[in-house]
Amino acid sequence: MNDLVTLFIEPVTRYGFMRAGLTAALIVGVVSAVLSCLLVVRHQALLGDAISHAVLLGVAVGYLLARQAGIFWGALVVAVLTGLAITYIERNSPVKLDAVMGICFTATFALGLAIISVAKPRGIDLFHILFGNVLGVSSADLWLTGSAGAAVLLVIVVGYRWFHLWSFDPLMAEAVGLKVGVLQYVFTALLSATIVASLQAVGLILVVAMLVTPGATALLLTSRLRTMMLVAAAVGSVSAVGGLYGSYYYDVASGPAIVLVATACFVLALFCGPRGGVVARAVRRHRAAERTLAEDVLKALFSADDPVASTPVGDLEQRVGAGAGRIRSPLRSLVRRRLVVLDHDSAALTTEGRREALRMVRTHRLLERYVHEAEGVPLHELHDLAEQLEHEVDEAELSDIDRILGRPVTDPHGHPIPSPSGELAAIAGRPLAERDIGSQGIVTMVGDDRADLLAAMVQAGILPQRLVTVLHHDRDGVRALVDGREVVLPTEVASRVYVVDANTNGSGVAPTATRQVHP
Numbered sequence: 001m002n003d004l005v006t007l008f009i010e011p012v013t014r015y016g017f018m019r020a021g022l023t024a025a026l027i028v029g030v031v032s033a034v035l036s037c038l039l040v041v042r043h044q045a046l047l048g049d050a051i052s053h054a055v056l057l058g059v060a061v062g063y064l065l066a067r068q069a070g071i072f073w074g075a076l077v078v079a080v081l082t083g084l085a086i087t088y089i090e091r092n093s094p095v096k097l098d099a100v101m102g103i104c105f106t107a108t109f110a111l112g113l114a115i116i117s118v119a120k121p122r123g124i125d126l127f128h129i130l131f132g133n134v135l136g137v138s139s140a141d142l143w144l145t146g147s148a149g150a151a152v153l154l155v156i157v158v159g160y161r162w163f164h165l166w167s168f169d170p171l172m173a174e175a176v177g178l179k180v181g182v183l184q185y186v187f188t189a190l191l192s193a194t195i196v197a198s199l200q201a202v203g204l205i206l207v208v209a210m211l212v213t214p215g216a217t218a219l220l221l222t223s224r225l226r227t228m229m230l231v232a233a234a235v236g237s238v239s240a241v242g243g244l245y246g247s248y249y250y251d252v253a254s255g256p257a258i259v260l261v262a263t264a265c266f267v268l269a270l271f272c273g274p275r276g277g278v279v280a281r282a283v284r285r286h287r288a289a290e291r292t293l294a295e296d297v298l299k300a301l302f303s304a305d306d307p308v309a310s311t312p313v314g315d316l317e318q319r320v321g322a323g324a325g326r327i328r329s330p331l332r333s334l335v336r337r338r339l340v341v342l343d344h345d346s347a348a349l350t351t352e353g354r355r356e357a358l359r360m361v362r363t364h365r366l367l368e369r370y371v372h373e374a375e376g377v378p379l380h381e382l383h384d385l386a387e388q389l390e391h392e393v394d395e396a397e398l399s400d401i402d403r404i405l406g407r408p409v410t411d412p413h414g415h416p417i418p419s420p421s422g423e424l425a426a427i428a429g430r431p432l433a434e435r436d437i438g439s440q441g442i443v444t445m446v447g448d449d450r451a452d453l454l455a456a457m458v459q460a461g462i463l464p465q466r467l468v469t470v471l472h473h474d475r476d477g478v479r480a481l482v483d484g485r486e487v488v489l490p491t492e493v494a495s496r497v498y499v500v501d502a503n504t505n506g507s508g509v510a511p512t513a514t515r516q517v518h519p
Contacts, residue, residue: 007245008245011245011248018244020138020142021136022240022241022244024137024141024142024146025254026240026241027145027149028134028145028149028197028207028236028240029214029236029240031152031153032194032211032214033210033218033229033233033237034152034232035048035156035191035215036048036212036236037215037219037228037229038163039191039212039215040216041225044097045211047086048191048195048208048211049208050105051079051082052079052195052208052211053108054082054104054112055199056112056204057078057111058074058078058112058196059075059112060074060112060115060116060121064119064121072144072196075196075199076192083188083192086104087188091181128203129204130204134255148196151193155186156190160226162178163183166180167225168225194211195207198210203255209259210239210259213265213266214233215232216266217231217262217266218231218235220273221273221274221276222275235262239258240258242261243258243259246261288391292391293326294334295391297320297327297340297347298349298356299360300320301347301353302354310343311346312345313328313331313345316347334353338352340353359422360390361418362398362420363390364390365411365415365417366405366417367386367389367390367393367401368411368413370405371385371386378458379412379413379446379454379458379463380448380451380454382412382448383448383449383451402420414444414446414498415427415448430499431495431496431497431498431499432470432494432495433477433495433497434495436470437472438470439501440467440468440469441467441469443498446496449496450496453492456489456490457489457497461483461485461487462487466482467483467502468480468481476491477493478491
């Protein structure tokens with residue numbers, strides 16, 4: 001414990017340059033981090049890069065005009081002017097922002113290097129300007145850095161609501177009367193002041209990282225701008241303190257040390273963050289896959305020939321298209337939720353499980369109806385598309401879809417849609433393969449369990465509400481007349497077409513509340 005106290009406390013209490021350096025690093029870390037959030041959410045991270053390169057011109061001109069005293073003010077003036085020029089050109093020309101930034105920062109950076117190479121001023125240390133030297137910060141530098149940082153934070157706090165709206169919805173900001181152009185200029189001026197304030201701490205090159213990394217790190221941890229700024233400020237503070245002590249103990253440049261700590265924070269959040277981390281996303285994907293497979297198992301049990309009887313696990317694996325042993329974990333989850341009972345190597349739905357399966361069937365068929373009517377998706381593509389969407393729809397969205405569709409009772413294939421209370425009407429009629437020769441009827445339902453057979457039905461004109469007459473039965477299938485056109489349907493196709501007598505209403509739904517074979 002004493003060693004830790006000595007490690008962290010002694011340098012600050014013993015050396016004045018460490019106290020000044022720590023103060024400057026914290027100011028730069030917090031202010032840069034707050035602005036980095038706005039840069040990240042506005043997708044303008046390279047704006048800081050452009051302005052930081054332009055500062056070299058201000059350093060050169062300021063030193064030539066007023067020696068050391070002119071460096072800060074020269075850098076500030078050139079940074080602000082460059083930022084305003086970038087904003088003006090981008091808003092008043094067809095050239096895109098990235099191209100404008102590239103032109104402006106290369107031109108000003110080149111001009112600054114040219115002046116330094118010609119004038120050869122002895123008072124300009126390019127290494128410290130480019131990479132920083134926070135341990136050499138003077139009292140005057142500290143006051144300038146603190147004043148600039150305080151002014152920037154004050155403007156952000158006072159105008160937070162304006163910057164928040166402008167960052168996420170500039171069109172709405174303009175619609176409510178905010179001067180979007182003025183906000184852009186103000187933000188550019190704040191960014192310029194922050195970069196100049198960071199000059200002594202991390203240098204011109206590495207300040208770009210401090211204007212991006214804390215905000216990007218916070219974005220992995222939260223989606224609220226206010227919280228994001230607080231998290232970014234914490235990351236900036238940790239980076240400043242950690243980098244400063246690393247610079248002191250390992251004799252490395254302060255700027256790179258600070259940026260490396262910030263980068264380490266980003267990598268940690270990237271992999272371990274609870275919101276956007278690689279591990280968290282992998283866990284969510286695994287849980288979503290398990291939930292999807294569990295719901296598919298419920299539907300497979302419901303679509304069995306007898307949903308009350310047990311179904312072998314091997315048959316379930318074939319029905320849901322899962323590999324051997326793949327559904328064991330979802331089955332255990334369903335058993336824990338009391339939706340399924342397992343008896344040796346067979347599974348069956350409980351009463352609650354049947355209710356949940358009916359909810360999934362209702363979701364699937366309403367989605368089929370919706371994408372068919374709203375998007376014009378062909379009948380033979382509906383089943384697979386609804387399979388993908390049904391696991392992402394909540395009850396409120398499903399209720400809205402039901403209302404928009406006018407409370408339909410069948411899907412586009414003619415399958416009855418379960419009611420919200422869990423009642424499922426039986427299919428009216430009999431399979432076409434079982435009807436008598438010469439009988440005439442109306443198609444009520446076509447099976448959708450196999451896309452290839454459904455595509456063959458659609459090609460033959462076998463659709464719900466079509467008039468069909470049985471002409472002949474043979475070993476190859478059924479010869480029928482569909483709306484005046486003669487077609488030959490294989491037995492496996494004809495057995496999936498349900499038909500009612502032509503003198504019935506042809507709604508496809510029988511009045512009794514029973515189950516239905518294919519979900």
